[in-house]
């Protein structure tokens with residue numbers, strides 16, 4: 001995925017708050033990008049644009065060469081269903097408390113237009129260390145297991161891009177490591193992962209670190 005000179009402001013004429021002031025970046029497939037920067041620097045705004053939940057006021061966002069900023073609303077919904085995954089900070093926000101781990105993956109497959117018995121479901125359970133938790137519901141799982149279930153759900157397809165907002169924000173160090181290991185597994189399937197984070201462990205393990213300040217990427221580290 002690529003962004004070129006993306007701009008986004010909030011409010012109406014007369015009281016516009018510029019949240020993004022010309023952001024350009026590339027999220028290569030198979031890599032993990034950490035988006036760091038102080039509160040209010042524009043990370044969440046950028047994530048919403050990358051996840052096609054919101055549209056920029058100016059600039060271009062392209063996914064595998066296709067311009068996504070000009071898609072109609074149904075076109076964006078279709079793109080999100082087939083090509084994008086999203087992970088929130090709180091495991092509870094990513095999961096439904098009445099579905100088991102396996103049922104989450106079956107729902108994910110259905111949303112992506114895949115059969116409920118797609119072999120990648122079993123493979124994801126194995127690779128993310130969830131095989132012996134498949135029949136458990138979220139409240140029977142640890143925080144790390146819950147977040148890995150959410151990653152498995154988002155990973156079905158696989159999507160082109162996984163967008164994560166503070167994915168380790170509510171986890172302890174060991175559990176955060178499990179999430180980072182799951183990201184690495186996912187990256188090897190060709191997914192571009194981008195995570196807004198205040199967690200140095202995420203930035204340390206990323207392939208690319210983009211630092212934001214006042215709505216712009218001020219520094220690129222690799």
Ligand SMILES: Nc1ncnc2c1ncn2[C@@H]1O[C@H](COP(=O)(O)OP(=O)(O)OP(=O)(O)O)[C@@H](O)[C@H]1O
Pocket residue numbers: 010011017018019037038039040041042043044045046
């Ligand atoms: N819905 C909104 N209406 C008006 N202003 C907003 C809105 N959402 C964000 N902003 C403003 O846009 C700027 C960027 O906010 P954003 O939430 O993207 O930053 P952030 O880096 O994600 O912060 P945090 O780390 O605290 O989540 C801030 O000045 C914020 O106050």
